Amino acid sequence: MELLSHMALGAQVLFTPANFFFCFIGVLMGTLVGVLPGLGPTAAIALLLPSTFHIPPVTAIIMLAGIYYGAMYGGSTTSILVNIPGEAASVITCLDGYQMALKGRAGPALGIAAFGSFIAGTISIIGLMLVAPPLAKFALAFGPPEYFALMLLGMVVLIYLVAGSMLKALMIGVFGLLLTTIGMDSISGTQRLTFGILEFSDGVGLIPAIMGLFGVAEVIVNLEEGITRTVVTTRIRDFLPNLQDWKNSFWPILRGSVLGFFIGVLPGPAPVISAFSSSATEKKLSKYPERFGTGVIEGVAGPEAANNAATGGAFIPLFTLGIPCNSVIAVLLGAFMIYGIQPGPMMIAKYPELFWGTVMSMYLGNAMLLVLNLPLIGLWVQVLKVPYPLLFPIILLFCLVGVFSLNYSSVEVALMIGFGVFGYLARKFHYEMAPLVLALVLGPMMENNMRLSLVISQGDPMIFVTHPISAGLMAATFVLLISPCIPWIANRRKRLQKKVGE
Amino acid sequence: MPFWSGIVLTVMAVILLLGSFKREEWQALPPFFPLADSWKRVLMAFLAMVAYLFLLESLGFTLVTFFFIAFLLKTIFPQKWKRTLIAASTTAILARLIFINFLETQLPLGFLGF
Numbered sequence: 001m002e003l004l005s006h007m008a009l010g011a012q013v014l015f016t017p018a019n020f021f022f023c024f025i026g027v028l029m030g031t032l033v034g035v036l037p038g039l040g041p042t043a044a045i046a047l048l049l050p051s052t053f054h055i056p057p058v059t060a061i062i063m064l065a066g067i068y069y070g071a072m073y074g075g076s077t078t079s080i081l082v083n084i085p086g087e088a089a090s091v092i093t094c095l096d097g098y099q100m101a102l103k104g105r106a107g108p109a110l111g112i113a114a115f116g117s118f119i120a121g122t123i124s125i126i127g128l129m130l131v132a133p134p135l136a137k138f139a140l141a142f143g144p145p146e147y148f149a150l151m152l153l154g155m156v157v158l159i160y161l162v163a164g165s166m167l168k169a170l171m172i173g174v175f176g177l178l179l180t181t182i183g184m185d186s187i188s189g190t191q192r193l194t195f196g197i198l199e200f201s202d203g204v205g206l207i208p209a210i211m212g213l214f215g216v217a218e219v220i221v222n223l224e225e226g227i228t229r230t231v232v233t234t235r236i237r238d239f240l241p242n243l244q245d246w247k248n249s250f251w252p253i254l255r256g257s258v259l260g261f262f263i264g265v266l267p268g269p270a271p272v273i274s275a276f277s278s279s280a281t282e283k284k285l286s287k288y289p290e291r292f293g294t295g296v297i298e299g300v301a302g303p304e305a306a307n308n309a310a311t312g313g314a315f316i317p318l319f320t321l322g323i324p325c326n327s328v329i330a331v332l333l334g335a336f337m338i339y340g341i342q343p344g345p346m347m348i349a350k351y352p353e354l355f356w357g358t359v360m361s362m363y364l365g366n367a368m369l370l371v372l373n374l375p376l377i378g379l380w381v382q383v384l385k386v387p388y389p390l391l392f393p394i395i396l397l398f399c400l401v402g403v404f405s406l407n408y409s410s411v412e413v414a415l416m417i418g419f420g421v422f423g424y425l426a427r428k429f430h431y432e433m434a435p436l437v438l439a440l441v442l443g444p445m446m447e448n449n450m451r452l453s454l455v456i457s458q459g460d461p462m463i464f465v466t467h468p469i470s471a472g473l474m475a476a477t478f479v480l481l482i483s484p485c486i487p488w489i490a491n492r493r494k495r496l497q498k499k500v501g502e
Numbered sequence: 503m504p505f506w507s508g509i510v511l512t513v514m515a516v517i518l519l520l521g522s523f524k525r526e527e528w529q530a531l532p533p534f535f536p537l538a539d540s541w542k543r544v545l546m547a548f549l550a551m552v553a554y555l556f557l558l559e560s561l562g563f564t565l566v567t568f569f570f571i572a573f574l575l576k577t578i579f580p581q582k583w584k585r586t587l588i589a590a591s592t593t594a595i596l597a598r599l600i601f602i603n604f605l606e607t608q609l610p611l612g613f614l615g616f
Binding site (some may be wrong): 168414 | 507508510511514515517518521535536537540543544547548550551552554555558559563567570571574575578579581589593597601606607608609
């Protein structure tokens with residue numbers, strides 16, 4: 001009963017014209033950036049953030065969340081029609097989706113991707129509604145040592161999960177933590193590493209960093225080689241999958257949804273990992289695994305469901321613990337803080353209209369995407385035909401203006417260009433950016449909680465292992481950190497990465 | 503904390519450096535830039551952004567946006583003059599309408615006042 005009254009509250013918040021409108025704008029923008037290769041949801045949310053400053057926080061969050069799950073829908077369109085994943089999470093959809101398109105079955109592929117995403121999105125929202133409030137109550141027992149241990153674990157899990165060298169991921173994470181120590185020390189009030197630059201006393205801005213790392217660096221990498229692409233020109237008709245398609249996709253969609261939801265809760269690039277694991281699961285369970293990659297509908301339905309479900313799951317750590325588990329959620333956390341809302345265990349109780357409004361908006365947003373995506377596919381194909389040489393100057397312009405309009409500060413724009421150079425070089429040398437972003441977001445919170453714990457224990461670091469919850473979290477962190485040194489686990493990790501790489 | 507993260511980072515960098523000396527795949531590394539003229543495009547794009555930053559206050563948003571877009575269109579994947587000018591002026595005018603008139607962003611208007 002309580003749940004129903006909460007849902008009613010959410011619906012009440014949602015069905016104001018402004019919120020309804022911005023939900024629509026959010027999913028529309030999300031689909032657009034999902035369709036455009038080279039501009040992801042992280043950069044898009046960061047770009048649109050400054051423009052939300054004069055609308056109420058609930059409305060802004062509804063729109064920004066719409067961009068996130070909308071991008072997952074858009075990404076699948078480009079994967080199927082052009083064989084270019086607009087989103088990393090749609091890489092796996094290319095395999096079977098594009099093959100289906102080549103066989104003239106682009107319609108059902110797009111259709112099942114949209115329906116599967118809708119069903120999965122719905123399941124994950126129900127999960128979010130059921131899991132988040134009790135988890136938030138549990139999290140109330142957390143003190144500074146537990147928070148520090150949890151954040152440390154979150155970072156280490158992400159570092160463990162990223163592709164490539166774990167040492168490099170660890171380095172980039174520590175570098176991120178080092179960057180967050182720039183600015184005024186929150187406990188003693190001394191200026192650290194600011195070199196007399198006034199703008200740095202607030203620390204390194206998250207938005208310039210993200211725009212540089214994800215917006216500018218991405219464009220520059222694309223500039224090295226001109227992007228050329230060909231759109232499948234077959235006429236797209238019959239979006240409705242037939243009965244056999246539904247029969248084949250029913251279980252993959254359900255399995256993908258549950259899998260995606262739980263992977264979403266974990267730190268890391270959840271939509272990507274969940275899509276890969278769903279594809280692997282379906283292949284294993286299938287009666288004809290050898291036909292995967294030749295255009296079977298299960299290979300589209302499962303991963304598409306999984307990556308959408310993961311977006312819902314990813315909101316759980318944010319709403320209950322105030323901890324983001326991937327870079328998109330990290331930007332959203334930054335947005336919450338700009339609006340003066342501290343996400344965490346108290347958030348659902350303190351701002352019920354915000355939590356339930358956002359959850360209900362995700363439900364509506366998913367329905368909008370279904371209605372929007374199928375008839376508008378023609379439009380998205382036109383968008384894909386905009387030549388990249390005309391597109392990239394506009395993306396760069398948006399980055400520059402977006403950062404400048406945050407605080408009207410040239411220093412921040414310079415910082416963004418600097419991060420662009422850094423992100424470009426890091427990409428060239430195969431450093432992953434996700435740990436850096438997570439470190440930038442978590443760093444200040446981690447340091448605060450660590451130092452508060454040490455104040456409580458009067459400087460005794462044993463506080464992290466004498467509290468039972470934090471001791472458990474610390475132990476898990478330790479095991480993950482030393483695991484690459486144990487050959488048996490290191491080999492398993494490598495094999496897993498190879499599998500994902502294929 | 504800055505001190506210790508500095509130490510940890512240095513230690514890891516040394517490990518990585520030693521590791522790369524041990525490896526014997528020097529020749530196998532692909533060239534840094536995928537195409538011969540890639541470096542020019544990368545450099546031009548960064549230069550354009552730096553120039554944008556320095557000229558924004560004096561020239562004003564609309565004008566500097568026009569030059570920025572025109573420069574990028576002409577230098578990176580060279581377009582015809584007609585296309586460049588049309589695209590640059592459309593973008594500059596639309597950007598001005600969206601950011602300054604619609605979103606009311608406080609962007610510098612420059613010495614010409616627009």
